[in-house]
Amino acid sequence: NAGVTQTPKFQVLKTGQSMTLQCAQDMNHEYMSWYRQDPGMGLRLIHYSVGAGITDQGEVPNGYNVSRSTTEDFPLRLLSAAPSQTSVYFCASSQGQGVNDEKLFFGSGTQLSVL
Amino acid sequence: SQQGEEDPQALSIQEGENATMNCSYKTSINNLQWYRQNSGRGLVHLILIRSNEREKHSGRLRVTLDTSKKSSSLLITASRAADTASYFCATRVHSARQLTFGSGTQLTVLP
Numbered sequence: 001n002a003g004v005t006q007t008p009k010f011q012v013l014k015t016g017q018s019m020t021l022q023c024a025q026d027m028n029h030e031y032m033s034w035y036r037q038d039p040g041m042g043l044r045l046i047h048y049s050v051g052a053g054i055t056d057q058g059e060v061p062n063g064y065n066v067s068r069s070t071t072e073d074f075p076l077r078l079l080s081a082a083p084s085q086t087s088v089y090f091c092a093s094s095q096g097q098g099v100n101d102e103k104l105f106f107g108s109g110t111q112l113s114v115l
Numbered sequence: 116s117q118q119g120e121e122d123p124q125a126l127s128i129q130e131g132e133n134a135t136m137n138c139s140y141k142t143s144i145n146n147l148q149w150y151r152q153n154s155g156r157g158l159v160h161l162i163l164i165r166s167n168e169r170e171k172h173s174g175r176l177r178v179t180l181d182t183s184k185k186s187s188s189l190l191i192t193a194s195r196a197a198d199t200a201s202y203f204c205a206t207r208v209h210s211a212r213q214l215t216f217g218s219g220t221q222l223t224v225l226p
Contacts (some may be wrong), residue, residue: 004157031212033213035116037217040218042203042216042217042218043158043203043216044216044218045213045214045215047130048212048213050212056212058213059215062166077125090157092157092158101146101163101165103148103160103163104150104160104205104214105157105160106158107157108156108157108158109155109156109157
């Protein structure tokens with residue numbers, strides 16, 4: 001199993017550009033999520049999904065869209081990039097519905113810079 | 116505001132010494148988890164402790180939980196240079212579909 005795969009690893013955007021961060025998992029996990037990691041802030045939840053066709057907002061959803069058309073894929077879209085979205089983005093998944101004793105499996109991250 | 120806060124923010128020790136880092140949180144939890152992040156990599160799950168547990172061990176790791184003080188500690192015994200990483204606590208509030216992470220402790224183990 002490859003686990004959680006994120007692409008690209010690095011990306012530079014200009015303000016106002018749009019892009020999609022890809023995330024795929026091959027563990028048949030129901031729960032998938034996107035976090036951003038900023039220095040001194042830890043990880044903050046952007047959006048999450050408890051199954052295909054179901055998404056919900058996390059702590060910092062503004063400026064980001066998600067969809068979940070399949071169990072495997074959970075892309076994150078930046079509609080109009082802003083410098084405040086410069087960050088490292090992590091996709092994570094877990095086996096269940098995101099409750100109880102489930103642990104998260106993380107991808108290796110996407111480092112995004114918005115100029 | 117963050118649910119979990121780690122202390123200290125940074126810790127530097129010699130190889131072979133023990134490393135202790137702490138996590139405090141604000142609201143009642145279902146469980147608390149510890150994760151490790153090596154530089155430039157994603158987070159890796161280390162250990163989970165439930166709210167009705169007080170202590171758990173996994174290899175050189177020992178985690179304690181004090182729900183009355185809303186705090187947890189992670190002890191790494193006989194540290195190695197390979198333990199150099201950032202360590203994060205994450206809490207799951209009852210019935211919440213998300214883990215909330217603290218800002219992490221950067222551990223450096225000097226050879």
